[in-house]
Amino acid sequence: MTLLELRDVTVTYRGTAGEVPAVRGVSLDLAAGQALGVAGESGSGKSTLAMALLRLLPRDARVSGEILLDGEDVLTMKWGRLRAVRWASASVVFQGAQHALNPVRRIEDQLAEPLLVHGLATPAAARRKVAELLEQVGMPAWRARGYPHELSGGQRQRVMIAMALACSPRLIIADEPTTALDVMIQAQVLALIRSLIAEHGIGMIMISHDLSVLASMCDRLAVMYAGRVVESGPSHEVFQDA
Numbered sequence: 001m002t003l004l005e006l007r008d009v010t011v012t013y014r015g016t017a018g019e020v021p022a023v024r025g026v027s028l029d030l031a032a033g034q035a036l037g038v039a040g041e042s043g044s045g046k047s048t049l050a051m052a053l054l055r056l057l058p059r060d061a062r063v064s065g066e067i068l069l070d071g072e073d074v075l076t077m078k079w080g081r082l083r084a085v086r087w088a089s090a091s092v093v094f095q096g097a098q099h100a101l102n103p104v105r106r107i108e109d110q111l112a113e114p115l116l117v118h119g120l121a122t123p124a125a126a127r128r129k130v131a132e133l134l135e136q137v138g139m140p141a142w143r144a145r146g147y148p149h150e151l152s153g154g155q156r157q158r159v160m161i162a163m164a165l166a167c168s169p170r171l172i173i174a175d176e177p178t179t180a181l182d183v184m185i186q187a188q189v190l191a192l193i194r195s196l197i198a199e200h201g202i203g204m205i206m207i208s209h210d211l212s213v214l215a216s217m218c219d220r221l222a223v224m225y226a227g228r229v230v231e232s233g234p235s236h237e238v239f240q241d242a
């Protein structure tokens with residue numbers, strides 16, 4: 001079954017220069033267990049599209065069309081349902097500061113939070129789950145008793161991935177998950193994401209300006225230009241045309 005279906009999705013920001021459509025009539029499908037890469041130059045609308053998927057856009061943005069997650073439209077969902085769908089059905093790994101870690105909370109507490117907030121685990125079960133998540137992403141458990149500034153960039157990104165996996169989502173949205181990392185660490189983090197999504201049969205949308213990263217991670221590729229998908233298909237085919 002189709003995990004995610006986008007139908008004619010348009011996103012407009014009401015900026016100082018008037019109404020600027022950042023995403024124009026995008027339609028895409030993603031099957032469970034599949035990885036879709038979204039490529040395109042800076043400003044082509046990739047991040048806007050990624051944020052629209054869970055309605056994480058700024059208030060001045062307007063979205064139209066349909067975003068069906070397991071057949072349910074994210075855009076018309078009631079607020080309470082949307083809160084449950086975020087984390088439990090789909091989860092985001094951002095490169096940027098948008099959903100960065102809280103500098104004054106212990107890492108283990110931040111990892112446990114989505115589980116506790118959504119009533120998915122008791123405090124004791126959440127502690128066990130956090131230990132398990134840290135092991136999955138290759139982080140020593142004692143690190144989690146510390147704070148984000150005590151970690152390297154690669155370790156922080158591992159924590160973000162652990163957080164995205166905390167509630168066992170069916171879809172991961174990865175927006176430039178490794179861009180801030182140096183090349184060696186980048187390769188490690190990408191290998192980690194790939195093994196985790198394969199192992200758990202998770203669908204993924206990965207946004208990147210780096211075609212080689214997308215080609216190594218994704219089954220299919222969509223290329224955006226000025227807010228539109230101008231090309232899409234199996235990675236190797238799209239690559240041949242590039």
Ligand code: ADP
Binds near residue numbers: 015042058
């Ligand atoms: P990409 O991720 O491909 O770099 P973005 O989605 O960030 O592209 O941006 C797409 C377009 O929307 C750009 O023209 C950008 O200037 C504009 N844009 C992005 N965020 C905002 C915002 N909060 N308000 C107004 N315009 C924005």
Ligand code: ADP
Binds near residue numbers: 054083086090093164
């Ligand atoms: P707030 O501070 O109002 O909770 P945020 O902008 O941090 O707002 O997040 C908005 C919503 O998105 C929150 O309900 C949060 O649960 C959810 N959210 C934040 N980060 C993620 C993520 N990585 N994956 C899924 N949902 C997220």
